[in-house]
Amino acid sequence: MINNNRHHSQFQLALQRFRGxxxxxxxxxxxxxxxxxxxxxxxxxxxxxxxxxxQYSYCPPTPVxxxxxxxxxxxxxxxxxxxxxxxxxxxxVTDVNTKYRVKLFASGESYKLLGLIPTRVHLLGVExxxxxxxxxxxxxxxxxxxxLIFGGRVSLSIGLIGVLISFTIGLLIGGAAGYYGGRVDNYxxxxxxxxxxxxxxxxxxxxxxxxPDDFNSVQVYFAIILILSFxxxxxxxxxxxxxxxxxxxREYVLAAKSLGVNDFHIITQHIxxxxxxxxxxxxxxxxxxxxxxxxxLSLIGLGIQDPFASWGNMLSDAMSIVRxxxxxxxxxxxxxxxxxVICFNIIGNVLRDCLDPNLKxx
Amino acid sequence: MILLELKNIxxxxxxxxxxxxxxxxxxKAVDQVSLSIYPGExxxxxxxxxxxxxxxxRIMIKLIQQDSGSIKLEGQEVANLKGSKFRKFRKDIQMxxxxxxxxxxxxxxxxxxxxxxxxxxxxxxxxxxxxxxxIKELLAAVDLPxxxxxxxxxxxxxxxxxxxxxxxxxxxxxxxxxxxEAVSSLDVLIQDQILKLLQELQDKFQLTYLFISHNLxxxxxxxHKIAVMYKGKIVEMAATQEIFQNPLHPYxxxxxxxxxxxxxxxxxxxxxxxxxxxxxxxxxxxFVLDV
Ligand SMILES: Nc1ncnc2c1ncn2[C@@H]1O[C@H](COP(=O)(O)OP(=O)(O)O)[C@@H](O)[C@H]1O
Ligand SMILES: [Mg+2]
Numbered sequence: 045m046i047n048n049n050r051h052h053s054q055f056q057l058a059l060q061r062f063r064g065x066x067x068x069x070x071x072x073x074x075x076x077x078x079x080x081x082x083x084x085x086x087x088x089x090x091x092x093x094x095x096x097x098x099q100y101s102y103c104p105p106t107p108v109x110x111x112x113x114x115x116x117x118x119x120x121x122x123x124x125x126x127x128x129x130x131x132x133x134x135x136x137v138t139d140v141n142t143k144y145r146v147k148l149f150a151s152g153e154s155y156k157l158l159g160l161i162p163t164r165v166h167l168l169g170v171e172x173x174x175x176x177x178x179x180x181x182x183x184x185x186x187x188x189x190x191x192l193i194f195g196g197r198v199s200l201s202i203g204l205i206g207v208l209i210s211f212t213i214g215l216l217i218g219g220a221a222g223y224y225g226g227r228v229d230n231y232x233x234x235x236x237x238x239x240x241x242x243x244x245x246x247x248x249x250x251x252x253x254x255x256p257d258d259f260n261s262v263q264v265y266f267a268i269i270l271i272l273s274f275x276x277x278x279x280x281x282x283x284x285x286x287x288x289x290x291x292x293x294r295e296y297v298l299a300a301k302s303l304g305v306n307d308f309h310i311i312t313q314h315i316x317x318x319x320x321x322x323x324x325x326x327x328x329x330x331x332x333x334x335x336x337x338x339x340x341l342s343l344i345g346l347g348i349q350d351p352f353a354s355w356g357n358m359l360s361d362a363m364s365i366v367r368x369x370x371x372x373x374x375x376x377x378x379x380x381x382x383x384x385v386i387c388f389n390i391i392g393n394v395l396r397d398c399l400d401p402n403l404k405x406x
Numbered sequence: 407m408i409l410l411e412l413k414n415i416x417x418x419x420x421x422x423x424x425x426x427x428x429x430x431x432x433x434k435a436v437d438q439v440s441l442s443i444y445p446g447e448x449x450x451x452x453x454x455x456x457x458x459x460x461x462x463x464r465i466m467i468k469l470i471q472q473d474s475g476s477i478k479l480e481g482q483e484v485a486n487l488k489g490s491k492f493r494k495f496r497k498d499i500q501m502x503x504x505x506x507x508x509x510x511x512x513x514x515x516x517x518x519x520x521x522x523x524x525x526x527x528x529x530x531x532x533x534x535x536x537x538x539x540x541i542k543e544l545l546a547a548v549d550l551p552x553x554x555x556x557x558x559x560x561x562x563x564x565x566x567x568x569x570x571x572x573x574x575x576x577x578x579x580x581x582x583x584x585x586x587e588a589v590s591s592l593d594v595l596i597q598d599q600i601l602k603l604l605q606e607l608q609d610k611f612q613l614t615y616l617f618i619s620h621n622l623x624x625x626x627x628x629x630h631k632i633a634v635m636y637k638g639k640i641v642e643m644a645a646t647q648e649i650f651q652n653p654l655h656p657y658x659x660x661x662x663x664x665x666x667x668x669x670x671x672x673x674x675x676x677x678x679x680x681x682x683x684x685x686x687x688x689x690x691x692x693f694v695l696d697v
Contacts, residue, residue: 053513053558295509299574302467304496304526314511 058398068394071387082196086155089190090168094351099126100185102371106177119146144174180373195353199335206334207327209273214280222288239278252346261352272337283326287319328392332385355381410443415475435461437638450617450625453635459618463584467499493526500580504587506567510559517555523577544573565596586618623665634658644692654694
C-alpha cells in the first residue's frame with residue numbers, strides 16, 4: 045500500500061475492482077436503465093398498456109422517416125391501411141399521402157407521474173389519428189413497446205421484493221440456526237431441506253392453485269411474490285447459516301468476546317456485516333429465479349392477467365409458431381427477460397470474484 | 407499467591423454419531439489437566455497440533471465451558487462470576503490468537519480495533535483524548551508508528567498484525583497474557599523480534615505469559631516452566647532447563663529431538679498412556695505422568 049492518506053476496507057477495494065470490470069458495469073447500466081424506465085413507465089411509453097386499436101392487430105414496427113424527398117425534416121410516420129391480400133392474409137399498406145409528425149413531450153392519456161403529479165405529457169407521441177408502434181403491436185393492436193415498459197414494472201419489481209422477503213426470512217432462520225447451532229440448527233435445516241427438496245415449479249403450480257381465483261391483479265401480484273419467496277428463502281437460509289457457523293468461530297469474534305464485548309455488538313458488528321457483503325452476490329444470482337418464476341406462471345396463464353402486462357403474460361401470445369412466424373416482434377419480452385437474467389448473473393458472478401479474498405493477489 | 411490455578415480440567419467434544427441412537431464417541435481434547443501459574447513465572451504449554459492446547463486456553467478465558475474441573479484466578483473460583491467480578495476476570499486474562507490474518511476484523515481500522523478493546527473500561531476512556539493517549543502509549547510499546555491508526559488490517563504484514571493484536575490484548579492492563587501459537591505463523595527473524603518485544607513488555611507492564619506452541623525450541627528463551635501436553639493430558643512438567651537436559655517422558659524426548667533436528671514429530675502412536683496415569687513428582691519440581 046503506497047497510498048498513505050486514503051485507506052480502504054476490503055469491501056471498498058472489492059467495489060473498486062468491481063468498477064474496473066467493464067462488462068459488469070455495462071450490466072449495471074443496463075439494469076439501471078430498465079429499472080428507471082419501469083419507474084417512469086407512464087411517461088416513457090407513448091400509449092397505455094390497455095390502449096387497444098383492433099384495426100392495428102399485429103401491426104409491424106412503424107418505420108420513422110427522417111427524410112422527405114431527400115431533405116432532412118422533422119421525423120414523421122406514414123398512415124397505415126389494413127387490407128387483405130389474395131390469400132386473405134393481413135397486410136398493412138403504407139399510405140404515403142398521410143404523414144403524422146412525431147412529437148416530443150406529446151400530450152396523451154392522463155396519468156399521475158410517480159403516483160403523485162397528474163399530467164398528460166408523454167415523452168413520445170405522434171399526431172392523432174396516426175399511430176406509432178416502435179416495436180410493433182400485439183393481437184389487439186396494443187403497443188408492444190409501451191407494454192414492455194409497463195410489464196417491466198411487474199417483472200423487475202417481483203425480483204426485488206421477492207428477494208427482500210425471502211432474504212429477510214433466510215437471514216432470520218439461517219442466522220438463528222447458525223448462531224445457536226445444536227437442536228435449533230437441526231430442525232431448521234431439515235425444514236429448509238424439505239422446501240428445497242420439492243421440485244420448484246410443481247410447488248409453484250400447487251401453491252398458485254391454492255390461491256382463490258377471484259383475486260384482483262394486485263392480490264395476484266402479491267400472491268405470486270409470496271409464493272416465490274416461500275420457495276426461495278430456503279437456499280438463502282442455508283447460505284446464511286453456513287456463514288454464521290464459520291463466522292462465529294473466527295478469531296476476531298473470539299477476541300471480541302474475550303474483550304468483554306456484548307453479544308449484540310458482536311453479531312451486528314462482526315458477524316452480520318460479513319454475511320451481508322458475501323451474500324450480495326447470492327442475492328444477485330437469485331433474483332433471476334423470481335423473474336423467471338413470474339414469467340413461467342404468467343406464460344401459462346396463472347400469473348398476471350390481461351390487460352395488465354408482464355413480460356411473462358406478453359409471451360403467452362408467442363406460444364404458437366405460426367404467430368411467431370407471422371409477427372416475430374411479439375418475442376421482444378423474451379429478449380428483455382434474457383437480458384435481465386444475464387445482467388444479474390454477470391453482476392453476481394463478478395461480485396463474487398471481487399469479494400473473494402482468495403483472488404486478492406493482483 | 408497462585409495467579410491462575412487449573413484443577414482437573416476436562417473437556418470432551420462429541421463427534422458425529424455414526425447411527426441414530428448409537429453411543430456417541432468423544433474427542434478427549436483436554437483430559438484431567440491441572441496447572442498452576444505463578445505471577446511473573448512464564449509457563450509454556452507445548453505439544454503437537456491437535457493435542458488440546460487451544461481448547462485448554464479457551465477454557466481458561468471462558469470462551470468455552472469445561473465439562474468438569476475448577477479454575478481459580480488469584481484464589482477466586484471463576485465458574486459463577488457475574489457482573490463486575492466477571493468483568494474484572496475478563497480484564498485480568500487476555501489472549502493473543504494464533505492466526506494474525508484472522509484475529510483482526512478486516513472491516514475495522516486499527517483505531518477501531520483498539521477502541522473496541524476499551525469496551526470494559528468505557529468510563530475510564532470516555533473522552534476521545536484519553537482513548538487517543540492510551541492508544542498512542544500502546545502503539546509505542548509495541549514499536550508501531552502512530553500514523554497507522556486509520557489503516558485496515560490487510561495493509562499490514564503478519565508481524566505487524568501480531569503487534570496490533572498484542573497491543574489490543576494489553577489495552578485492559580491484563581495480569582496474564584495467553585499467547586496461542588502467537589509466533590508460529592511468522593518467519594524466524596520476525597519470531598525473534600516479537601519474542602524480544604514480549605520480554606520488554608513483561609518488564610514494563612508486569613505481565614505473566616502463558617506461551618502455547620508446538621515447538622519446544624521457540625519458547626525456550628522466554629519460559630521458566632514448560633508443560634508438555636499429549637493427547638489432552640500433561641505428560642511432563644518441569645523447569646525449562648530441566649526439560650531440555652533431563653527429559654523423562656518418551657513423548658518429551660520425541661518432541662525435543664524433533665525441535666533440535668528440525669524434523670517433524672514421528673508418528674507417536676506407540677506411546678501409550680495408562681488410563682489411571684497420574685502426574686507424579688519424580689524430582690523436585692519435575693512432574694511426569696506415570697502409573
Ligand atoms: N469445537 C470443537 N468441536 C469438536 N472437536 C473439537 C473442537 N475444538 C477442538 N476439537 C478437537 O479437539 C482436539 C484438540 O484441538 P485443539 O485444542 O485445537 O488442539 P491444538 O490447539 O493443540 O492444536 C482436536 O482433535 C480437535 O479436532
Ligand atoms: Mg491450536
